[in-house]
Amino acid sequence: MAALENFLILRDGINQSKFMEMFEKFFHENVVMIQNGAIIEGKAKNREIQENFIKNSVIHEIKIVSFEERGDTIVYQMVMNFEIGGHVINKNQEVHQTWEYDKVIRELYV
Secondary structure (H helix, E strand, O other): OOHHHHHHHHHHHHHOOOHHHHHHHHEEEEEEEEEOOEEEEOHHHHHHHHHHHHHHEEEEEEEEEEEEEEOOEEEEEEEEEEEEOOEEEEEEEEEEEEEEOOEEEEEEEO
């Protein structure tokens, strides 16, 4: 499958709150995720971070609202509304997601 086809499945899963199911299905074992200058390498470490976020948050909405295909990279806009530590957070996030062999190999949060 092409990156766009897989991304559309991932997007629909995220929009249905199937976060970890989509992570397991579409993220490469050697994925690198970059956010706020932190570089996290490997699926196991990123899984731990994702699970901690889900466990420690009350998620009201996380939704991908738009995207653009740029070769093997999908650039998308995501809206997030969640509570963590009693604080409500509303966030618009741009993400650059690079695909390789039907899996996300790199994800950069801008």
